[in-house]
Amino acid sequence: MARPNATDLRTRLQEWIPKLVLAPSIASMLFFVYGFILFTVYLSFTDSKILPTYGWVGWRNYSNLFQLPMWSVALENLAIFASLYIMICIAIGLGLAILLDQKIRSEGVLRPIYLYPMALSFIVTGTAWKWLLDPGLGIEHTMHLWGWTSFHFNWIKSSDYAIYCVVLAAVWQTSGFVMAMFLAGLRGIDNEILKAAQMDGASNWSLYRRIVIPQLRPAFLSAIVILGFLAIKSYDLIVALTGGGPGWATQLPSTFMYSYTFTRNEMGVGAASAVIMLMMTAAILVPYLYSELKEPK
Amino acid sequence: MSSAIQSNVVHSGRVARVVIHVVLLIAALFYLLPLFVMLINSVKPLSQILDGNMMSLPHVWTLKPWSEAWSTAQIGVEPTGLRPYFLNSIEMVVPAVAISTMMGALNGYVLTKWRFRGDTFLFGMMLFSCFIPFQIVLIPMARVLGILGIAGTVPGLILVHTVYGLGFTTLYFRNYYAAFPTELVRAAQIDGAGFFRIFWRILLPLSGPIIVVAVIWQFTNIWNDFLFGSSFAGQGSQPMTVALNNLVQSSTGSKPYNIHFAGAIIAALPTLIVYIVSGRYFVRGLMAGSVKG
Amino acid sequence: MGFLDISNVTKSYGSVEVLHRVDIAVEEGEFLVLVGPSGCGKSTLLNMIAGLEGITSGEIAIQGRAMNGVHPSRRNIAMVFQSYALYPNMTVGQNITFGLEMHGTPKPEREAAMKRVAAMLQIDQLLDRKPGQLSGGQRQRVAMGRALVRNPDVFLFDEPLSNLDAKLRVDMRTEIKKLHQSLRTTIVYVTHDQIEAMTLSTRIAVMNKGYVQQLGTPKEIYDTPANIFVATFMGSPAMNILPTRVVLRDGVPHAQVSDAAGNVQYLRFSQQNLAAWDGREILLGIRPEAITDPEGADRKSANIQMLTNLVGVTEPAGSDTFVTMTLAGCDVIGRMRADAAVLPGASFEYAINMEKAVAFDPATEERIAP
Numbered sequence: 001m002a003r004p005n006a007t008d009l010r011t012r013l014q015e016w017i018p019k020l021v022l023a024p025s026i027a028s029m030l031f032f033v034y035g036f037i038l039f040t041v042y043l044s045f046t047d048s049k050i051l052p053t054y055g056w057v058g059w060r061n062y063s064n065l066f067q068l069p070m071w072s073v074a075l076e077n078l079a080i081f082a083s084l085y086i087m088i089c090i091a092i093g094l095g096l097a098i099l100l101d102q103k104i105r106s107e108g109v110l111r112p113i114y115l116y117p118m119a120l121s122f123i124v125t126g127t128a129w130k131w132l133l134d135p136g137l138g139i140e141h142t143m144h145l146w147g148w149t150s151f152h153f154n155w156i157k158s159s160d161y162a163i164y165c166v167v168l169a170a171v172w173q174t175s176g177f178v179m180a181m182f183l184a185g186l187r188g189i190d191n192e193i194l195k196a197a198q199m200d201g202a203s204n205w206s207l208y209r210r211i212v213i214p215q216l217r218p219a220f221l222s223a224i225v226i227l228g229f230l231a232i233k234s235y236d237l238i239v240a241l242t243g244g245g246p247g248w249a250t251q252l253p254s255t256f257m258y259s260y261t262f263t264r265n266e267m268g269v270g271a272a273s274a275v276i277m278l279m280m281t282a283a284i285l286v287p288y289l290y291s292e293l294k295e296p297k
Numbered sequence: 298m299s300s301a302i303q304s305n306v307v308h309s310g311r312v313a314r315v316v317i318h319v320v321l322l323i324a325a326l327f328y329l330l331p332l333f334v335m336l337i338n339s340v341k342p343l344s345q346i347l348d349g350n351m352m353s354l355p356h357v358w359t360l361k362p363w364s365e366a367w368s369t370a371q372i373g374v375e376p377t378g379l380r381p382y383f384l385n386s387i388e389m390v391v392p393a394v395a396i397s398t399m400m401g402a403l404n405g406y407v408l409t410k411w412r413f414r415g416d417t418f419l420f421g422m423m424l425f426s427c428f429i430p431f432q433i434v435l436i437p438m439a440r441v442l443g444i445l446g447i448a449g450t451v452p453g454l455i456l457v458h459t460v461y462g463l464g465f466t467t468l469y470f471r472n473y474y475a476a477f478p479t480e481l482v483r484a485a486q487i488d489g490a491g492f493f494r495i496f497w498r499i500l501l502p503l504s505g506p507i508i509v510v511a512v513i514w515q516f517t518n519i520w521n522d523f524l525f526g527s528s529f530a531g532q533g534s535q536p537m538t539v540a541l542n543n544l545v546q547s548s549t550g551s552k553p554y555n556i557h558f559a560g561a562i563i564a565a566l567p568t569l570i571v572y573i574v575s576g577r578y579f580v581r582g583l584m585a586g587s588v589k590g
Numbered sequence: 591m592g593f594l595d596i597s598n599v600t601k602s603y604g605s606v607e608v609l610h611r612v613d614i615a616v617e618e619g620e621f622l623v624l625v626g627p628s629g630c631g632k633s634t635l636l637n638m639i640a641g642l643e644g645i646t647s648g649e650i651a652i653q654g655r656a657m658n659g660v661h662p663s664r665r666n667i668a669m670v671f672q673s674y675a676l677y678p679n680m681t682v683g684q685n686i687t688f689g690l691e692m693h694g695t696p697k698p699e700r701e702a703a704m705k706r707v708a709a710m711l712q713i714d715q716l717l718d719r720k721p722g723q724l725s726g727g728q729r730q731r732v733a734m735g736r737a738l739v740r741n742p743d744v745f746l747f748d749e750p751l752s753n754l755d756a757k758l759r760v761d762m763r764t765e766i767k768k769l770h771q772s773l774r775t776t777i778v779y780v781t782h783d784q785i786e787a788m789t790l791s792t793r794i795a796v797m798n799k800g801y802v803q804q805l806g807t808p809k810e811i812y813d814t815p816a817n818i819f820v821a822t823f824m825g826s827p828a829m830n831i832l833p834t835r836v837v838l839r840d841g842v843p844h845a846q847v848s849d850a851a852g853n854v855q856y857l858r859f860s861q862q863n864l865a866a867w868d869g870r871e872i873l874l875g876i877r878p879e880a881i882t883d884p885e886g887a888d889r890k891s892a893n894i895q896m897l898t899n900l901v902g903v904t905e906p907a908g909s910d911t912f913v914t915m916t917l918a919g920c921d922v923i924g925r926m927r928a929d930a931a932v933l934p935g936a937s938f939e940y941a942i943n944m945e946k947a948v949a950f951d952p953a954t955e956e957r958i959a960p
Contacts, residue, residue: 010491011641011661017492018411021403025463026419032460033426036437043436052440096324099317106321112576113325116332119572119579121521123538124565127545127557128331131351137554138351145350176328180580233430236523240542257432262528267436274432285428293421480675483642484736489663489692498688502679 037278040271048267061272071273073248074256077163081252082231084167089227090220092171093178098208100179101186111183114176122173126240129169130156159249162242166234166250169241174230178223185219186212225288232281253277339363339558346554362555366544366563370556373543379560382540386520388451389536393458394515400459401466401511402504406496408467409474410482420471427464434461435528442529449531457529458519465518466511469582473507474500506578513575514582517568537564593618593776594639594744599648601634609634609800611648616793619774625787626797627823632780633748635797639778640669640746652743663692668737669746672753674729676721676736683708683717686735707739710769727758734769747779751786763789784824788812796820815948818955821875830881832918833952834874836867843867845874845947850900850916857895860945861960872958873950878912880943881924883932887941895942901932915940 044062047055065071096114100107117125132138135154143151155161189212197211235254242250244259253273261270334351339362341355368378404423408416438457439448447453477500485495526536535543541564545557572579592615601609609631616622624632637643639650641662650657657665668689676685686707687700695703708714711731721729730750737745747766751759767790770777781787787794788808796803796811796819804816815821815829822828834845837856843864844856857874864872880888887894902914902921911926915938924940932938949958 010664011659014492014661018407019413021492022407022419025400025404025423025467028460029423029426029463032434032438032441033429034422036434037429039437040433052436092324096321099321102314102317104317104321106318110321110325112573113328115576115580116569116572117328119517119568120565121523121538121541121568123521123523123542124561125331127541127561128335130545131554131557132331132334137346142351172328172331229428233432235432236538239523239527240545243546254430254432258435258528261436271436274430274435277430278433281428281430282425285425289421289424289428293417293424478673478675480671480673481677483637483640483662484669484671484675485677485688486642487640487662487667487669488689488736490688494692499677499679 041275044268044271044275046268048271050265050267052267057268061268065269065272065276068269070248070251071253071256074251074253077250078231078252080163081167081170081234082228084164085170085231086224086227088167088171089175089178090223092175093180093223094182094213094216096175096179097182097186098212100183111180114179116176117173118177120173122234122236123240125169125173126237129165129172130241133165133168156242157246159246162246162249166238166241170231170234170237173237174227178227181219181223182216185216189215221288225284228284229281232277232284253280335558335562339555339562341555343553343555362553362559363563365553366556366559370544370553370560371547372540373547379537379540379544379563382535382537383563385451385530385534386537389454389458389534390516390519393455393462393519394512396455397459397462397466397515398508398511400463401468402470402501402508403496404463404467405470405472405474406500408471409477410479410495410500411492420467423464423467425464426461427468431461431524435524439529448529449534451534453529454525454534454536457525458515458522461525462515462518465514469507469511469514470504473504477503506581509575509578510582513571513579516571517579520568540564592616593620593653594778595649595651595654596635596639597649597651599635599638599650600646601631601638601643602646607646607800609638609646612802614795614802614805616776616778618776621770621777621779621790621792623779623781623787623791623794624797625781625784625794625823626803628782629799630797631800632782632797636669636746636748636778636780639744640667641665663689666740666743667746668740668742668744669748670733670737670750672749674721674733674750674753676729676732678721681718681720682713682724682732682735685721685732686717686739689736689740703739704735707735710738711735726754727762730754730762734766738769738773743776745775745777747777747781749781750779751781752783766790784826788824794824796823798823813946814957815875816957818873818875818950821948821950821957825877827878827912827923829875829877829948830917830920830922831950832874832876832920832922833871834918835871836864836869838865838868841865845872847874847918849897850902855897855899857897857942857944857947858893859947859949860893861947861949861958863960864949864958867949867958871952873952873955874918875948875950876922876942876944877946878923878925880946881913881922882941882943883926883930884939884941886927886930888943888945891943891945893944895944897940897942898937899940901934901936901938904932904934913938 043052045056045058047053047057100110104110133153133156135141135157140151140153143153156165193211194207197207202210233254234252235258238244238250238252238255244251244255253276257270257273257277260266260273337354338346338351340358340360341349342357342359345356366378367380369376370378372379372382408420442448442453442456445453447456481499482495485499490498521538522536523538523542526539527542530536530539541560544560594616596612596614599609599612600607612635614622624635626632634643638645641657641660645658652665652667677688680688683704686704690700690703704717705714708717711734713728713731713735716724716728716732721732724732733750751762754762763786770790779790791808793805793807794811795805798819804811804820811820811824815824818831822831832847834847836843836859837846838844839856843859843862845859846854846856848854884896899915899917902916905912905914906928909928911928911930911932913924913926913932914921915924916922926932950956951958
């Protein structure tokens, strides 16, 4: 009696419409994201210079890349920048969140102040901090005018310290966001657990160290992943704040990729550096997204 | 984030509370300092900036740097001010936000209420696509824009921002619609409503908050973008961030810092206003982007 | 052929069959309840009748017309959902008339139908409110109104009372029963609550693990359960199931059981064909209300067996007192009158109505038919 073909037109149409609606997005994703990734990966194995050319050179671009001193500097900078950026953001964010969680009446005013830099463009942030950090105009100059003449703060002009200026500006922009993540985590903790711990005689300090902070694990994980991702793709801030200088002192893989591809006309090497960046991101994100998407059964 | 439940459990002494307030206040000053410096120096004459203190209030208040930044400052080679670039940004942002939000809403609807085999996998692929370093797509995108004949134009930028914003808008709507009972859709099906009618009459009227979240997120991201703007915009289509960078980097000789600051604030103003008006939704978008459901 | 015919219907997800060859013919005006534990397939079957899930094989027909592949809106059915599924953005009135609007009914007719239904369910004063402003019971009424207004051939209810508190649930149960008695429409109703099933239905299909275990009137299901699953699922407290040996005494089959002290006692069966099981093990099923104090025993019964045993626990429930004793190594519950003199730990004489006893084959767990 089974009649699988008896489905009426309307029902069949209704089954197809959702897929048709989704199709453009899926197609553009496959083409513009995954297709492009494959294309860039392919280019990284070719002798492309100013334009894509298709002469196969194997791993030569990659071996060249890792012999370039500028790439080593960029990787080293990324390591310094990312680790400091993540650690300082988390320290400030967690600290502010815990302090704000102490029933502070002015929380409604303070929280938006901590968070507003996140709404700005990195170009604006870079412009502002470039000036503040300029020894002749900014903080150092002001301290001198206020009578503290021995004050020196000229990191941005130093090839050893300029990268820490990038950390400072980046922390200024995103630490408020990390604060918000931790605050949401703190607010999600069951009050009864805290009450029980207090009955057990826990001091405020041990309450946070032993009970609260361990429960913020998901917030820590999210913060590390997001900040790591932001660090790898940081580009605008470098352009606006230091332009990668002094010299190469603040080059990151992102600026390296741009300059090799579009100004030095070494597209093959540029593509190889982009592939490395993608692999770094994937190493952080794929496990994270996978665990987030696993359907809770 | 709603400031709903405060933990009323942790108590601290009076001295401790004073210390807490001092620390929080210092932090607030740290975050406000750059904005304050930009603001007061954007209304000073250049002469006072050059031999004065960045923290001092203007002796003479002037809006001239603002008007110059807006209409006459040298951007690149042309003394046009930021005005045409501001308009470019608007022309680019409005359609890109509208299209990506609309498509994201439909995608979220399909992925939660019309599920099919493999939908989670497809969504995972979309999700990953919001977290790629965009350097990986720069070269092929430049080629494709050229082939399509929209390289260096505003429509080209709209395409780029729509395509790479879809992942996030889909994420927002999917998570939002996932909380809706599927029985609603089933009831409407029995009532005789089809795919689009259910979306239009039942889901969309309930989507106000998430539309605001998605629109703000997209608006902020696209307005603030620099990488795509500097890679794909031509002379006539550069967005605000690229123009600001040109303004700040390119002027030779004595730099008109007051004009730079006025320009920076003009560039920041739209997103700042959005943040001030609807900060709650802005934060919600940030959180949804980081903590997935 | 019935009004709603479910013939040989199966459902599979991939290679997993979740519903096995279901055959139910529902007559016009019948109130069929599908009951079973969660995961038994009852909601899947209901969704298949509604057209919300496809039919893997077999056929579902309403009034002789095959419904396989027909869109839910074209089956002339209406459904009340567990969560009510009221459209939150529409008023009560719009909720009720949305289906008519989708089917192109002109506005004046819609208004009239809405008024009629609202009056029937006493929700006239709520028509301009949004669902968020209603109480649970009111939402339930609106959900029923939305179903009623369509004048469907078949009403489908998916656990409609499970979100209500205990008292309201009883009230709404009565309400639904009244509605069925006055409208005489065909209803298929899914629940996991066996009391709802017993009180509402004209027929019950007890389901488990994708099989219809038994289909019958409430009385058939209760008195002559087809197997151990049905016997223990329907009725509260559940039917006592004791492993016993059948022995013939003077040619009459008896159940041999050991009491709490370990002494062997015999209970005479009314069911004569159990003589064929002489010397073999069976499972004896006795409902709690068939184990009483002697004064509370059913006077019409022709076979009351007396049994003296120690009292375990007594649980006074107001109207009755439930008594637990150990029999055949099991905890057996009996139901005494409230003022019966039962003392825990003391010896007591129980009256067991063996006319109501049922016997099951321990190998198949099927009832041994008389």
